[in-house]
Amino acid sequence: MSFVTIVFLILATWANSQAMSRSTLHENALIDMHEQWMARYERSYANKTVKNMRFDIFKDNMNYVEKFNKGANRSYELGINRFADLTDEEFLSHFTGYKQSPLVPTRSSGEYSSSFKYLNLTASEIPTSMNWRDKGAVTDVKDQRKCGCCWAFSTVAAVEGITQIKTGNLVSLSEQQLVDCSTENNGCNGGTMERAFEYIIKNQGITTETDYPYKERDDSICQTGTATVKISGYEKVPENSEEDLLKAVSMQPVSIGIEATKSLKLYKSGVFTGDDCGDDINHAVTFVGYGRSEEDGSKYWLAKNSWGEDWGENGYVKIMRDVESSQGVCGIATDASYPTV
Known part of the structure; x- marks a missing residue:
């Protein structure tokens, strides 16, 4: 064996050992991060087998975040949050919940309008930016937790908003009433905002969160409570038009259907462009404003989510506005609606 060959083998062995050492250090760092994450989110597992399985999922999500951010x-930017030990399938099955029903809603009583009352708004009537939080029309971020009823939270946020705009009073309303009583929807197994609006109309109102608190389940008997807030109907924003959506959001918070994927699950901050989504709507949020990014001037929608304040930007996500696709980022322009009073 020649001297050159020996040197080559020594260097190759050294390089392999260095690579293994780095790999071990990285694995140990991930283990430490998982332990810290478990402590932060008060997560525990039934046994070591389950913990190892959840660590592998955590590691996959962590690697996805690191690769994306580079x-x-x-x-x-993406980040590790309380969903970090869930597969995408587990996350979607428990923390989303937009689900169209094959039933055709009854629209003969006049509660639904096929018109769009903001159609003729001119450019001069539409502010260059809007934040309904600053105008006192948005309650604190809520948390649907492990119940697929995003549709109820989106509905309630829109009704809370228009109520404050019309009356000056901001009242936190009951998502649980919709989960229990909007029977054309399916509680924690999904539903739509339109059917929730229809329930509120037919029930002649919806009660407060204080009177009918959220329970994170759908096995309770419907308790109608006092009809604190009423709406007269609801309208749909014309499909595939961010221009019309802008008109609506300039006037009131709007319920929005969106496709939630891994990148939204792990969203941390910035203007979201939905690199891994299309228009397969499976989640609902509420648009409560729009504006331009101070960093690069890109236009965005401001969406209130229902995954708690420790997700995203204190519970909110900025979504890129006026993109090439008429459907908008992750389909946000395909199913938008708002209540009328």
Whole structure:
């Protein structure tokens, strides 16, 4: 064996050992991060087998975040949050909940309008930016937790908003009433905002969160409570038009259907562009404003989510506005609606 060959083998062995050492250090760092994450979110597992399985999922999500954040020209950042030990399938089955029903809603009584009352708004009537939080029309971020009823939270946020705009009073309303009583929807197994609006109309109102608190389940008997807030109907924003959506959001918070994927699950901050989604709507949020990014001037929608204040930007996500696709980022322009009073 020649001297050159020996040197080559020594260097190759050294390089392999260094690579293994780095790999071990990285694995140990991930183990430490998982332990810290478990402590922060008060997570525990039944046994070591389950813990190892959840660690593998955590590791996959962590690697996804690291790889994404190293990419060039990113307008948003991902991060490890309380969903980090869930597979995408587990996350979607428990923490989303937009689900169209094959039933056709009854629209003969006039509660639904096929018109769009903001159609003729001119450019001069539409502010260049809007934040309904600053105008006192948005309650604190709520948390649907492990119940697929995003549709109820989106509905309630829109009704809370228009009520404050019309009356000056901001009242936190009951999502649980919709979960229990909006029978054309399916509680924690999904539903739509339109059917929730229809329930509120037919029930002649909805009660407060204080009187009918959220329970994170759908096995309770419907308790109608006092009809604190009423709406007269609801309208749909014309599909595939961010221009019309802008008109609506300039006037009131609007319920929105969106496709939630891994990147939204792990969203941390910035203007979200939905690199891994299309328009397969499975989740609902509420648009409560719009504006431009101070960092790069990109236009965005401001969406209130129902995953708690420790997700995203204190419970909110900025979503890229006026994109090339008529459907908008993750389909946000395909199913938007708002209550009328």
